Amino acid sequence: MVHVSAAPVLALRGVSKRFGAVQALTDVELEIHSGEVVALVGDNGAGKSTLVKTIAGVHPIDEGVIEWEGRPVAIGKPHDAQNLGIATVYQDLALCDNIDVVGNLFLGRELKSFGILDEVEMERRARELLTTLSIRIPSVRIPIASLSGGQRQTVAIARSMLGEPQLVILDEPTAALGVEQTAQVLDLVERLRERGHAVILISHNMADVKAVADKVAVLRLGRNNGVFNVADTSQEEIISAITGATDNAVTRRAARTSEAGK
Amino acid sequence: MSTQNPATGPLDKGPVEQQEHIDPVNPAAAHDAIPAVDPRLLVREEGLAGYVGEFKRKMKAGDLGSLPVVIGLIVIWSIFQGLNSNFLSPENLTNIAITMTGTGMIAIGIIFVLLLGEIDLSVGSVSGVSGAIVAVLAVTHGVNEWLAILAAIVGGALIGSIHGFFFAKIGAPAFAVTLSGLLFWLGAMLQILGSNGTINIDSDGVVGQLTTYFFSDVAVAYGLAALAVAGYFLASFLDARRREAAGMPSRPLVEVLLRTGLLALCTFGPAVLFNQYKGLPLAVVLFLLALVVTDFLLRRTTFGRNVFALGGSVEASRRAGINVTRIRITVFAISSTFAAIGGLFWASKIAAANQSAGAGDLLMNVIAAAVIGGTSLFGGRGRTWNALLGVMVIVSIQYGLALEGIATPIQYMITGAVLLTTVVIDSVSRKTQKTAGRA
Numbered sequence: 001m002v003h004v005s006a007a008p009v010l011a012l013r014g015v016s017k018r019f020g021a022v023q024a025l026t027d028v029e030l031e032i033h034s035g036e037v038v039a040l041v042g043d044n045g046a047g048k049s050t051l052v053k054t055i056a057g058v059h060p061i062d063e064g065v066i067e068w069e070g071r072p073v074a075i076g077k078p079h080d081a082q083n084l085g086i087a088t089v090y091q092d093l094a095l096c097d098n099i100d101v102v103g104n105l106f107l108g109r110e111l112k113s114f115g116i117l118d119e120v121e122m123e124r125r126a127r128e129l130l131t132t133l134s135i136r137i138p139s140v141r142i143p144i145a146s147l148s149g150g151q152r153q154t155v156a157i158a159r160s161m162l163g164e165p166q167l168v169i170l171d172e173p174t175a176a177l178g179v180e181q182t183a184q185v186l187d188l189v190e191r192l193r194e195r196g197h198a199v200i201l202i203s204h205n206m207a208d209v210k211a212v213a214d215k216v217a218v219l220r221l222g223r224n225n226g227v228f229n230v231a232d233t234s235q236e237e238i239i240s241a242i243t244g245a246t247d248n249a250v251t252r253r254a255a256r257t258s259e260a261g262k
Numbered sequence: 263m264s265t266q267n268p269a270t271g272p273l274d275k276g277p278v279e280q281q282e283h284i285d286p287v288n289p290a291a292a293h294d295a296i297p298a299v300d301p302r303l304l305v306r307e308e309g310l311a312g313y314v315g316e317f318k319r320k321m322k323a324g325d326l327g328s329l330p331v332v333i334g335l336i337v338i339w340s341i342f343q344g345l346n347s348n349f350l351s352p353e354n355l356t357n358i359a360i361t362m363t364g365t366g367m368i369a370i371g372i373i374f375v376l377l378l379g380e381i382d383l384s385v386g387s388v389s390g391v392s393g394a395i396v397a398v399l400a401v402t403h404g405v406n407e408w409l410a411i412l413a414a415i416v417g418g419a420l421i422g423s424i425h426g427f428f429f430a431k432i433g434a435p436a437f438a439v440t441l442s443g444l445l446f447w448l449g450a451m452l453q454i455l456g457s458n459g460t461i462n463i464d465s466d467g468v469v470g471q472l473t474t475y476f477f478s479d480v481a482v483a484y485g486l487a488a489l490a491v492a493g494y495f496l497a498s499f500l501d502a503r504r505r506e507a508a509g510m511p512s513r514p515l516v517e518v519l520l521r522t523g524l525l526a527l528c529t530f531g532p533a534v535l536f537n538q539y540k541g542l543p544l545a546v547v548l549f550l551l552a553l554v555v556t557d558f559l560l561r562r563t564t565f566g567r568n569v570f571a572l573g574g575s576v577e578a579s580r581r582a583g584i585n586v587t588r589i590r591i592t593v594f595a596i597s598s599t600f601a602a603i604g605g606l607f608w609a610s611k612i613a614a615a616n617q618s619a620g621a622g623d624l625l626m627n628v629i630a631a632a633v634i635g636g637t638s639l640f641g642g643r644g645r646t647w648n649a650l651l652g653v654m655v656i657v658s659i660q661y662g663l664a665l666e667g668i669a670t671p672i673q674y675m676i677t678g679a680v681l682l683t684t685v686v687i688d689s690v691s692r693k694t695q696k697t698a699g700r701a
Binding site for chain 2: 096103107116121
């Protein structure tokens with residue numbers, strides 16, 4: 001089902017990042033191919049956000065190499081990442097509540113004719129894009145404030161698609177969403193994969209990870225702690241990689257509840 | 263990157279397979295396969311029924327727009343006309359219209375700042391400085407009056423840039439920066455005026471004529487009204503045609519005609535009125551021109567979109583690549599520039615630059631006008647046309663009470679009560695909007 005090309009779209013080789021006295025990332029390796037959803041998991045403080053920010057150009061790396069389609073590149077600022085074709089959708093949505101859907105989709109890259117906003121063309125393309133991604137919203141001309149959390153998240157993701165990125169990074173896209181809204185966002189992630197985009201999905205939710213990801217990359221204390229194929233890995237294995245031991249809070253709790261059940 | 267066709271790309275990659283895609287893990291995915299119309303979608307019916315339906319929906323959701331102000335204005339006018347039949351006379355209404363322009367011009371500028379969710383307390387003082395610059399340059403030093411006007415307006419822009427610099431670059435709160443500005447520029451004005459305090463302006467000069475010149479030829483008022491109506495109709499009609507050609511919902515011709523008719527009523531009515539007195543006042547023409555230009559700037563240009571974006575979410579704007587500092591400085595420059603222009607209108611109105619210019623209730627009236635007109639104090643919502651409606655309410659109250667011989671203290675109290683009413687209506691409608699999910 002998943003087409004995996006020869007050279008990975010993005011590869012991190014021995015990436016390290018230090019903030020003052022804190023070694024946030026140490027020798028991290030990561031590979032993402034096009035048409036692949038890689039879930040990035042790890043406990044709080046494991047370095048997920050830092051890793052994503054180094055890829056997005058918010059924090060430049062200290063050591064190591066970032067390879068884009070097989071050749072090393074320097075990502076020093078967010079613009080570099082955008083120019084390569086990396087789009088990032090952050091957890092706290094970067095949308096303006098008072099502006100309508102069309103305005104938000106094109107914020108910062110408005111279409112103009114003779115210096116005047118071309119509302120007709122922007123609305124036409126917005127409808128086209130939303131239809132393509134099967135995103136349902138009440139109207140493209142209502143303010144973002146009127147939309148539900150899931151609808152906002154899908155608009156934010158749709159907005160990242162306007163620049164035709166090869167790699168989309170989603171930072172906890174389902175964190176604050178309900179059951180159906182989560183399903184909508186996961187659907188969208190699968191559609192991105194079908195279109196051949198590479199997706200990095202940060203999530204704490206194992207059900208989401210199992211549902212859409214092809215591979216799970218585990219970070220622990222700023223280091224790699226295993227890359228698993230989702231298809232043949234159990235949830236317990238992933239959790240033990242996250243916590244760093246087979247004897248951890250989750251397994252102890254499982255044991256307790258199974259004892260109590262007896 | 264941005265030059266390529268961003269949205270057509272995803273289409274090329276085959277939109278077909280997604281329709282059959284049903285994921286066993288996510289039953290909700292099956293939902294997409296059903297092409298039925300989602301009941302939650304807002305579908306507007308065609309024709310009059312759809313219009314009434316949308317109006318009802320907006321009212322229920324608390325989306326009142328300018329309706330409270332318009333109703334308030336009608337009530338105010340009816341009461342004063344009932345008390346004194348001279349209130350709605352062409353002479354009184356012409357005077358009201360001319361008095362509006364000074365406060366109105368300053369209100370246009372402050373609406374830009376309010377859209378950012380900030381405040382500019384210095385506009386009163388800046389308008390005083392502007393009047394003083396013109397008077398000193400043109401009258402005391404005999405500089406060409408056009409040059410003096412240019413100096414005053416450029417001075418306003420510079421002052422605003424300084425406020426903007428301290429707010430946007432240094433990060434000082436706009437409230438504190440412009441409060442300092444209020445004091446500083448008040449002192450600067452007194453310094454410029456010097457010891458004698460009042461400088462009379464040549465009432466036949468450019469500034470003098472600003473509020474006293476009338477286009478006595480009736481054709482001017484009717485011609486401009488016709489031009490506005492024709493321009494609006496053409497723009498709406500062409501827009502509807504373009505949308506239709508692009509296969510998008512557009513305004514039906516009936517609606518375009520109805521709106522044009524309403525505009526014709528709002529332009530030819532005042533034109534008839536002005537022509538019954540001395541003709542169309544130049545000040546009113548300039549004020550309306552400023553409204554049209556700034557409304558266009560805010561709604562149809564990237565700059566305007568960025569101003570609204572900043573009023574909505576600064577962080578989102580920054581991430582979208584908007585130059586936040588530049589927009590902020592520009593907005594404060596615009597605010598002070600319009601304050602300077604308003605100052606010229608005031609100087610013209612009293613035919614002098616004096617020490618009390620820009621002081622007193624001017625600042626409060628300006629902010630009240632913007633808010634009464636419907637501009638949100640929380641940023642991100644409003645139009646420059648709000649300045650027209652708001653200032654109309656305030657000046658109508660002033661003139662109505664003056665006709666009745668009611669003293670200033672009562673005027674202040676009534677204006678205060680009206681402002682409170684507006685803010686209450688705004689807050690209540692915002693609450694309704696929140697519960698209706700349309701805040």
